[in-house]
Amino acid sequence: MKIFVQCNYKLLDCGEFEKLEQIDDIIIRRPALQAEWKRKLGNDIWQQYQAKFDYTQNEWTTIPEINLPYFVCNNLTFELRLSSNRQIGIFPEQLTNWQWLKKVISKANRPLNILNGFAYTGASTLFASAEETTLTHVDASSSSVNWAKQNCRLSNLENTNIRWIVDDIISFLTREVKRGKVYDGIILDPPAFGRGKKSSIWKIGRDLPKLMKLVDKLLSNDPEFVILSCHDKDYGKRELRDELTKLQSLKTSRIETLDLTIKSKTGNDLPAGKCARWKK
Ligand SMILES: C[S@@+](CC[C@H](N)C(=O)[O-])C[C@H]1O[C@@H](n2cnc3c(N)ncnc32)[C@H](O)[C@@H]1O
Structure with missing residues (x-):
């Protein structure tokens, strides 16, 4: 397909x-x-x-x-905005993952409970939305979550089952583990550095192992996919693959790694991150 x-x-x-x-x-x-x-x-x-x-x-x-x-x-x-951090509200290098998500979710052909962490303006959340799918969209920035809700309205997906969470990813997932929640699909695109809620700081080198341990506890008995991408030069395809290999909940080792590159028909292509992804 x-x-x-x-x-x-x-x-x-x-x-x-x-x-x-x-x-x-x-x-x-x-x-x-x-x-x-x-x-x-x-x-x-x-x-x-x-x-x-x-x-x-x-x-x-x-x-x-x-x-x-x-x-x-x-x-x-x-919606696009000229943000003070040079961003405009979308990361087109994720196009390959949006396409892949749609394919994997439609092939699963069952209700899925999906988590999107570091979810920004909601592109992966909205691409993952499908009938009967439940989504949890987590970002520490309330303005990003409001922007994502606006994108959801613009895309006529208000009736989709999306939980909008403004929280630090580690704090939120720690609570989800205590509540016994599980997810069939997890999408993570952590920045090298970020601000969580209440002045907590995210540092990928320090916090990614903690995050992946939580992810391992949160995967259901029959997970469908995990995507881990990032733009940090210290995390190449091998490092991202290693993070997914450590997950005990993924019983097979079907991990694929890829360069996230924005292609240009008229000029130079732009390398814009790396990704490791697993599917059942
Ligand atoms: C690179 S963007 C993610 C892009 C997004 N995956 C996409 O494709 O549109 C990083 C996001 O992580 C969020 N963030 C940074 N630190 C965080 C933390 N500790 N907990 C939750 N979200 C955080 C930021 O607010 C920002 O929206």
Whole structure:
């Protein structure tokens, strides 16, 4: 079964520590520190942006009265915002995981209880939503969770069974273990560094082992999938695979690893993280 995901997003080019992206007719230029190479497209194209994050000033500059389009992917709609942390509300490198999730969930053909941790604006949550599926969306930032709820409304999925949780992932999952909750599918995309609730700090090197121990306790007797992705240079495909290999609840070792890369038809591709994923 092939499931295609089509979006109104294009990576036009990347290089010299920046990326140039197009969503509908709006061109956005922002930092991409991993893009150490020369650009493929000329300066004339790179100057055609309507919004640019200037990292020397640490702020966005835009043409007057810019109207940001929605990011639309299949039947899902996401609001874009020019955030002060240079993000715009979507991580297109996750497209391969969105496609994979849809396929695995539809093949399972049974009600699933799914957890999405570090869930941000809800792209993986909404891609995982299916009839009879229960989703738990966890993020420490209340504004990200509100943004995800807005994306859920825009995508006409208000009737989907989603628990919206604003909490630190470790605190929340520790409570879920005590409550005896279990999940058939778990999606995790931890940042290298992040802020939990009440000034707690997430550090991947320190906290990922703790998180994975909780994950092991939370997987059901018949889990369907686990996705672990990240953008930290210390976590390559081998390290992420090792984290999944340690999970006792995954009885088989069907783990696949991949580079999360945003492809460009006109310019350079952009490597944007690594991923390990397991399915039954
Ligand atoms: C890289 S983004 C995740 C992107 C998302 N998976 C997607 O594809 O759209 C990281 C998210 O982790 C959240 N976060 C950081 N530290 C956290 C913590 N300790 N507990 C829960 N969420 C946290 C941030 O608020 C942010 O929304």
